[in-house]
Amino acid sequence: MSWEQDLSARIRADVDLKELVTVRVGGRARHLVVPQTADEVGALLRALTAEGRPWRVLGGGSNVLPPDGVLDDVIVHPKALDGFEVAGDRVHVGAGLPTPRLVALCSRAGLAGVHVLAGVPGQVGGAVAMNAGTRHGEICDSVERVSVRLADGSAAELSPDDLAFDYRHARLPEGAVICGATLRLWPVDDTSELRRTVGCYLKERNEAQPTRTWNFGCMFKNPPAPEKTAGVLLDLAGLKGLSRGGARISPIHANFVENVDDAKAADVLWLLQEAEQRVLARSGLQIEREVRTW
Ligand SMILES: Cc1cc2nc3c(=O)[nH]c(=O)nc-3n(C[C@H](O)[C@H](O)[C@H](O)COP(=O)(O)OP(=O)(O)OC[C@H]3O[C@@H](n4cnc5c(N)ncnc54)[C@H](O)[C@@H]3O)c2cc1C
Structure with a gap:
């Protein structure tokens, strides 16, 4: 029996990737599986391995940039394991x-x-x-x-x-x-007191980061032992506000890329690559992506 028959009740076909990632870009996934238990995760992986089918794991999708086209890899989405x-x-x-x-x-x-x-x-x-x-x-x-x-x-x-x-x-x-x-x-x-501290941390973030647009948080990691954070390096390279298609680099925080008008993954990718090149040219540093590009 194939994995599709084994776990048919857990499979969604032809899934809109936009709905699964916080930056709201991307095409479609052929299969998304939502296992209900760890044993079901095990059974799924065993079957996919046996059939030579590649897979990717997706959590809340807040650090993933999916492709625009059709994703053949099976997406394993363990959201039901929420104890x-x-x-x-x-x-x-x-x-x-x-x-x-x-x-x-x-x-x-x-x-x-x-x-x-x-x-x-x-x-x-x-x-x-x-x-x-x-x-x-x-x-x-x-x-x-x-x-x-x-x-x-x-x-x-x-x-x-x-x-x-x-x-x-x-x-x-x-x-x-x-x-x-x-x-x-x-x-x-x-x-x-603990709850007050949580409230202060949330307030801090809301003041420093864009909170009203679709994004995936920081695009790049801070360089090791940073004299300057990735945000400062991107700002110095003049990237704040740069846009491509429906995506732009936030005018508030240069390390955030935002989907402001039905952006494509290709628009976001272009901005990531442009940012890498401009920072290298301006500061001589190769910044490393934090976001996982699929
Ligand atoms: C507005 C905003 C603010 C953010 N601020 C921060 C911040 O302050 N600090 C910070 O660290 N991050 C931040 N992020 C990034 C992101 O939220 C974190 O990295 C988060 O922990 C990713 O979790 P996720 O479930 O969304 O993972 P996903 O985006 O779904 O996946 C990220 C990676 O983890 C892997 N993965 C996910 N789940 C599993 C699993 N169950 N088993 C194996 N691999 C798995 C995926 O394959 C992928 O490679 C921010 C993002 C946004 C949108």
Whole structure:
């Protein structure tokens, strides 16, 4: 039996990629699969591997630029794995739990650690895969174990050492799908103080970043030991406000590209490439993309 027959109830065909990514560009995906359990993720990967079908994992789509055309790769979308369970100073969370919900639930439970992610969109799986963070901290500071399904369908538990977390990076085995994580947090006495801190972080972001347009957050990583952030380097290269088709580089924050008028992925890609070239010419630095271009 093929994977399509095996998991037919979980498959959506001919899916509009725009609906799945926060920058709202892209064409169509032939197949999107929404497994309901980690075992279903395993069964799917085992079947895809056996049939030689490539796949990609999509979480909240807040750091992905899909192509304009038709994507043949199967999209694995573990959004239904969205559990949340507190056990003392630990929480067990599903990969599909939205990160803002994780922040809210932990704050309410008086558990600090992931409050540093206030305002970061996406899902827990994507946050772990990208080692999401802010200037207040990163998710790797709270990760104790990560449950994955490997390309052959088997289950594995990975430690922070296995994942070799780095700035906006985790080392995942090829094709692995994160299904959940155990986070170790620290209990606080004053829950209202923790919630106030989350509120301040959100306010900070809303003042510094574009919040009313479709985008995928920062296009580029900050250079290592930065004298200047990627945003400053892009600003110095005169990129603020540069546009192509329906996409433009934000006039507020040069590291954000925005979809302002039904942009194509090609418009966004052109701006990314133009930004790379102009920064290289102006500052002699090759900036690295944070966004994953598919
Ligand atoms: C307005 C805005 C602000 C942002 N601010 C920040 C910020 O302050 N800090 C920050 O770090 N990021 C920020 N981002 C980027 C983004 O939100 C984070 O990187 C986020 O953690 C990505 O999660 P996601 O679920 O959306 O991942 P996706 O975009 O869906 O995927 C990102 C990558 O992770 C992989 N992936 C996703 N889920 C899984 C899984 N379950 N198993 C294996 N691999 C997986 C995907 O294959 C892809 O390579 C921002 C984005 C936006 C739109």
